[in-house]
Amino acid sequence: MLNLILNFVNACRASDLRVSTAEVIDCARHLEMVDVLDEAQFRSALRANFAKSRREQTEFDRLYGLFFHDMRPDVELDADCDPENTDKADMRHTIGQMRQEAGDDEITQAIMDFLAGDPIPYLRQIHRLETQTEESSQALKSNLSQLSSRLEVMLRINRTRNRLLQLMPDPISGGAPGRNRGMAGLLMERLETANRMLTQETRPNNDALKQVNAYEKKTLGIGERPFSNLTETEIIKMRSVIDQLVRKMKDIMSRRYAVRNRGALDVKKTLRAAQRYQGVPIEIVFRQRPLRKTRVVTLCDVSGSVWSAARFMLNMIYSMQDCFSDVKSFAFVAGPTNITDIFEKHDVNQAIEKVITDADINFNTHTDYGEMLTQFHRDHLNLLTQKTTLIIVGDARTNYQNPCEHLLDDMRARCRRVIWLNPEPEQFWGTGDSEMNTYKAYCHEVRPCRNLNQLANFIEDIVF
Amino acid sequence: MPGPHTGFTSVEDVQKKLESVDYIPSREIATVVFLAAATQKPILVEGPAGAGKTELARAISRCLNLRKIRLQCYEGLDEAKSLYEWEYAKQLLYTQMIKEKINQLIATADTIAEAVEKIAQQENAFFSERFLLARPLLQAITSDEQVVLLIDEIDKSDPEFEAFLLELLSDFQVSIPELGIWKAKHIPIVVLTSNNYRDISDALKRRCIHLYIDYPKKDLEKRIVKLKIPNIEERLADQLVNAIGNIRSLDLKKRPCISETIDWAKALMVLQINDLSPQALSDTLNVICKYQADTVMVRESMDKVLK
Structure with a gap:
């Protein structure tokens, strides 16, 4: 029993579910107290100890299903088996033979281990795939390397399947009737599971996500117009409305000082x-x-696709820097550029102008969120503490490049809250090259922010 | 095997006892509560607002006949408000009242140093339990009988407070500099709740066992409604639970929770409505929806709700 649990723990760790020794000990103690033959109790005891938040539960459920249902550890091949049961001996022979053929190809060996009932090396391979980042980010960038490594694994699975059919007499067309049928079936089933795991994308269950869609419609007309559709005169009018908003925000903050x-x-x-x-x-x-010592870090997309909204967002970020004591602002197209200084030294309009003209931002490349996250993760991770609110403004359109969402997950673990403001209406999220639905799983709060009313609502929420 | 202090003997026993105080737990809830009580581990309960997280702690305390001590967390909560505080005013008052006695005490002293020494000998009288104002956490530790300690909305507190809780939750002891380390007389049953406003630190999670409470499934919710309102008609209860389930699937600002289902059922009973028609739903909507925008949205998708 304990070995079984330890194997399961290893499988959990291989797919990056953190389980500590203390938790394993607790779990072993707990299992002594419940009726392990009742699956509901067994599962609850395991889940309560190994998945310590709602987000981890999906991953846990997947592994649990894999380990206790798909893999069926009770028909473990490596276990000492009955010599009379030739099926198992055959099986081990077959796998051994294929192992030799494969040589020291890591992935095929992992697939063999998987077939033999040990999913851990394979899980590790998959985890590596998922957190892979581009190595050659200077040259042509694409999401291909991740896809191609996936494809490689898939090809190996196919090769294994064909080889398996050769080695084993076809269970349906006769051969050795009945004898190998069960085991061949089992191996095929396991291969299918391996294949399924490869193609399935796993995302943490994020149903505590605060998704704000409804908002108070304060100013009709201009308040409801999308930023991208504003005319020249309306932009000027909009500025004055934003000024009012900022003044209100400052009022609230100063009142807080007073009390x-x-x-x-x-x-x-x-x-x-x-x-x-x-x-x-x-x-x-x-x-x-x-x-309240709120620390805010903002990352604002200023690329062409969101440019019309970005101006207002920069405006908002500027005023936030005025109100909160500790705000760090970054603008990005591909890599993040620190614009905190520019905002501190200049007047609003001048500052925004300067961001566009002077700041060291390369406007000539394609937006690349993965690259932005990679660089931010590498250079500025120390800015994120348990008191930081991270606000990302952007449409999450990655031009089909690797979104690197695991980096956002890591950043989430370090800060208090991650809020994503998207200047696109919600029905366009996830269409085309938008990775919003991928990123959404790692945020605490997402909201569309495409007109003044939505922006005003957001500011009120964050200040109060 | 279950320790001497736990009031539960098995998972079934938990289920039975909780049901006896009108709380219907799922199998998972019962298992986790049993394990937590038997191994004296805190339970970290997550789930949407109004799914019965706080109610679980209340039910445990009621069915075991234990006192419940509640600590509501908020930003800025610190040790002085959660653990203990010296009662300066009382100390001051006492020194004023016993001034003469103090004068007597130091009357025989020749030097100031000697007088200070003499007063210092009496220090214990001032830094004693008498002048200690026990806040919820200390109350739970020093109580003469086992209690249920509910630490509500831990995600609203600051990371510093969370770190401070670690000592308490792993060793069930607190250190008060003037008095030394106090160990718990009885280890309380601790329930922490979180709405996931922010993520809880790994260190705290490691010390707890985790439980996620979702909105109840339809038949469970129906049982709850019938338990709280025994004379509700079968058909109405069905319609009610069905409608609530559909309303929860809408994109609302605030989804109706279990207590709102019950309030709504009560409202329908008072109005003597036996059949949930669109008109009846529309009339009683303000019991379920707490925002104008939500009310509008439910009205708009009326046929989906009553499907």
Whole structure:
């Protein structure tokens, strides 16, 4: 029993589900207490110990299904089997033979292990595939290397299937009737499972995601017009509305400063102050309400496809930098560029102008979110702490390049919240080269943000 | 095997006891509660708002007849509000009242140093339990009988507070500098709830066992409704639960939770509505929907809801 659990834990670890030794010990203790023959109880005990959040549960369920249902560890081939049961001996012989043929090809060996009932090397291969990043990012960039390595694994599976059919007499057309049928079937089933795992994409279950679609329609007319459809005069009008919004935001923030000194009586400090007046509390000290120290990091897409919206987003980011004490702003097309300084030194319109003209942003390349995440992950990861809110503004259109979503997952683990604002309406998410649905699984909150009302709603939410 | 302090003997027993206090648990809930109680581990409960996370803690305390101590987390919650605080005002008042006694005490002292020494000997009188204001966490630790400690919405608290909880949840002890380390007399049953506003740290997760409570399946919800409102008609209960399920699948700002289902059922009973018609739904909608935009959306998709 314990070996079985340990094998399962290894399988979990191979697909990056973190399980600590302490959790394994707890689980072993728990299994002694429940009726392990009742699958609901067995599964609950395992799940409660190994998947410690809703996000991990999907991965756990997948592995659980694979390990306890698809692989059926009870028909383990490597286990000491009955010498009379020639099926198993045959089987091991067949697998051994194929193993030799494969030589030291890592992937085929992993497939062989999988056939023999040990899914761990194969899981590791798949995990490697999923978190693969482009190596040659300087030259021609594409999502191909990931796809082609997937294809390679698939080809090997096919080769194995053909070889298996050669080695084993076809179970249906006779050969050795009945004898090899069960085992051949099992091997084929396992190959199918391996194939399915390869083609299935796994995404964490993110149903705690806050997705805001409804919003208050405050100003009709201009408030409802998409940023991209504004005329010249409307843009000027819009600016003044945004100015109002910013003023409101500052008001709220300054009010927060004002009430900070209106907390409860601070006895400790009052007494200390009273010492100066022979114990008469002349100065009364109130407890200060600590200000919320929000740290914000913004990543704003300024490429052509979102340009019309980006101007307003930059405007908003500028005013956020004014209101919160610690805001770091980046703009990107392919790689992120720090624009915090520009925003600090200049006036709004001037700053936005400067971002477009002076900042070191290469506008001549294609938008590449994967590249942006890779560079941010490499150079600026220290900016993300447990108190940081990460706001990403962009349409998630990656030009069919590798989205590198596992990096976003890693970034999520480091910060308080990840919010994605998308200037496209929701019905276009996931169409064409939009990877919004991929990224969505790693955000705490996503919202379409394409007109003033939606922007105003967002600002109110974040300030309060 | 189950420790001496646990009130549950088996998973079935948990199920039975929780049902006896009007909480109908799924098999998974019962298993996790049993394991947590038997191995004295905190339970970390996640799930959508209103699925019965807090209610679970309340039900455990009721069915085992234990006192429930609740700590509501929020941004800025610190040790002084969650663990303990010295009662300065009381200490001050006492020093004023026993001034004479103190004067007597130091009357025989020749030097100031000697006087200080004499007062220092009495320090224990001032830093004792008498002047300690116990907040929920300390109350749970020092209670003379086992309690159920509910730490609600842990995701709303700061990361610092989460780190501070670690000592408490793994060793069930707290250190108070003036008094030393206090160990729990009885290990409380701890339930932490989270709405997933932010992710909980791995260290805290490791110390808990995890439970996800979703909205109940239709037949379970129907049982809950019938349990709370025994004289509801079978057909109406069916319609009600069905409609709620459909409403939850809409893209609402706030999805109706179990307590709202029950409120709604009660409202329908009071109005003596025995058949859920579009008119009846439209009239009672404000019991279920708490936002104007949601009400509008449900009205618009009326035929989908009543399907």
